Amino acid sequence: MRDWPPTSILPMSFFARPTLEVARDLLGCILWILDPRGALSGKIVEVEAYHQFEDPASHSAMGPRPRNASMFGEPGRLYVYRIYGIHDCVNIVTEPQGIGAAILIRALEPLTGLTVMRERRSRPDGPLERIRDLTSGPGRLAQAMGIDRSDDGRPLDGNRVAVCAGNPVPDTEVCTTPRIGVSRGREHPWRFCVQGNPFVSRSIPTTIPIHSH
DNA sequence: TGCCTGATTGCCT
């Protein structure tokens, strides 16, 4: 496979850090997955951080359950859940094992395997025309990359999935906002995105630069 | 057991 395995795979130690640091550093990194039809990749341009402690919006807030077990497992693994009965959402486990924190990947900029992504995202009436609709949202990118709940708990070790270092995003291009769609914990600006990147799922008025000049 | 809500998306008006 020409593009596999990818280089500069981030080690477990990268994810075994404070969740907000990992979330911010994840911007600009590349999510890779080995699809039967080839390697797929995209640049991470939008994420949300979810803690266990004092974060009522986190799935881990009420402690370990069968569904969120992987959230309390080793860092650097996937936590995949289904939302609204339809869409799968891709998270990466952070902090030391047992804490119960993760980062939701909300948007990617497609880099490799656009043809496969377009086929996966095609509608009953035909393929998607706009590249932006491929991966600009948590449910969309999961579908485009072919990630589902069977990937829950899977390590980012380069066997099927990996996150690799990319071009670092400077503070001047990082924005933080409240998390999308959460009813509790909205006071925390724990959504991070690359300012101006067209693949960010959506912008909200309270967007503020992480680097205030 | 039954009802309600949710880290969403796409189609409809």
Add this chain to the structure above:
DNA sequence: GGCAATCAGGCAA
């Protein structure tokens, strides 16, 4: 801007 699709977990009864 409204709303259906679709389902698992939490909680009330």
